[in-house]
Amino acid sequence: MLKTLLKQIGSVKTASILTPIFIALEVVMGVLIPYVTSWIIDEGIAKGDIGNVYKYGGIMLVLAAFSMTFGILAGRFSAMASSGFARNLRDAMFRNIQTFSFSNIDKFSSSGLVTRMTTDVNNLQNAFQMLLRVSVRAPLNLVFSIFMCVFINTQMSLIFVIALAILGTALFLIISRTVKLFTQVFKKYDDLNNVVQENVSAIRVVKAFVREDYENKKFSKAARALYSLFVRTESLMALNHPVMMVVVYGCIISLSWFGAKHIVGGDLTTGQLTSLFTYVMTILSALMMLSMIFVQLTMSAASGKRIAEVINEKADIVNPANPVMSVPDGSIDFDHVRFTYNKTGALPTPATLMAGQSAATITDCDYAVNDVTLHIGSGETVGIIGGTGCGKSTLAMLISRMYDVSQGSIKVGGVDVRDYDLETLRDNVSMVLQKNVLFSGTVLDNLRWGKSDASLEECKRACKLACADEFIEEMPDGYDTVIEQGGANVSGGQKQRLCIARALLKNPKVLVLDDSTSACDTATDARISKSLRDYMPEVTKIIVAQRVHSVMNANRIIVMESGRVTGFDTHDNLLKTNEIYREIYNIQTQDSGDFDKPK
Ligand SMILES: Nc1ncnc2c1ncn2[C@@H]1O[C@H](COP(=O)(O)OP(=O)(O)O)[C@@H](O)[C@H]1O
């Protein structure tokens, strides 16, 4: 983890090195100044020599000016280093996330990735800045000040040894407890973020179901848990200050007591005593700083780990060594395909075997797609129908290799999908996902998102095929109308039609529509199917749907149940041979719209 994170310092190395250097210089100045003060007092004031006061005062001013300059430079470089570090971390994560396959994303969850990109990076940025500034300053201050104390009066520095021992023990006790609490704080923080992200992204659903109260309660609960933990942690941390003060005053009293004796004895001057007072403060606050950085580092270790996980995650779907760069035709062959989302149980790992656990075996019901073998000819229109959760979307996503099969193989155009160049495959197998999205930008931007060099004419043709032209032309700015984030200003059916048009622009050999017309009325649905059939006869069309009407005109229909294909035939044949299909058909056609009629 440390190696991954350190690599991201790369481009800000100079600033990261300059910061401690300038801080060290600043510390040296800061340590020298009290010593010069003692000269002013002893050589100037005590002797009544105003010339010496000016002389040493002048030296002190110069030192202070240097100290200030070094301080300013250190501040600037540390800001550059830490913000640059954060930028590099975000860049590295973002770039790697772009290579993620669906299963990589499933592993982290989208909201988890957002938290890692924001909160976690902030934590690390703060810790890094503090590390650069304090890790040099505090030990240097400590060492220099102790050295100066011993130099001024060895006997009196024993006081520091005792003070350090007391403060050290107290800080250790406090901190070991805070660190434990802080780890919990971050977990609660994650919970809170989850509630917020889930709620904000689903705010329309929340409103539609009038669940605001429930959501408020859920949020309050998460916020309260965080609050009480924070109170406990912070009150514990706040103990630091009084403890420190007790030790400081203890030191001052002992210093005055012994100092007075030494001055009377003649082996200590008033000026030296004054500088000892300054050094004691420096030493104790250095210790304090060291303890704080320890807390901060422990706190950010968790964040660092979460960030390193994202940066180091290997995309599990990558280009093969010698990828096939063109798709010959739109035929699709499934050969004993099995797929499970539950990868952990797939094979016994050495770790589980060593732990004496038997490997979890995958049962039949773990397979979202189970032993599917079928051949779809190029240019064929194939419907997929079945209850929710029966594996339709999963089956469709396997074709464009959104997930890799667990067993068996899928061929498109006679070539295993794992042998294709990924971009080639996905350009030729165009998918409209069930959870489709539009991006903020104009209608045209969104269409060209699928094919950046598409001409306006091409875009219009695609929209015509997807029956999207009719509503786009009615929009105030036509193709230049701005779509809001997430497609908030178009209806569900309009959004679906835009997504279909976007997929058509790729001129694919295979077009997969996953429940892509569910929000369109039946008439529009039928018109889209017809135009696809009439104007794109050479394209293989896979149409996943809940409505029999959406698929019954397809050449053949796949009927699915619990991951298995129970029928693959024409509408007429399925009505005769497939019970599930007949049932779906009967329910949807005979009873439609008339709920009062007794069965
Ligand atoms: N990303 C996922 N992670 C784990 N399980 C999933 C995921 N997506 C779908 N599933 C599960 O796989 C099964 C098939 O889902 P899906 O193919 O989406 O069904 P359908 O499209 O027919 O409604 C369901 O049991 C569902 O819970």
Ligand SMILES: [Mg+2]
């Ligand atoms: Mg689905």
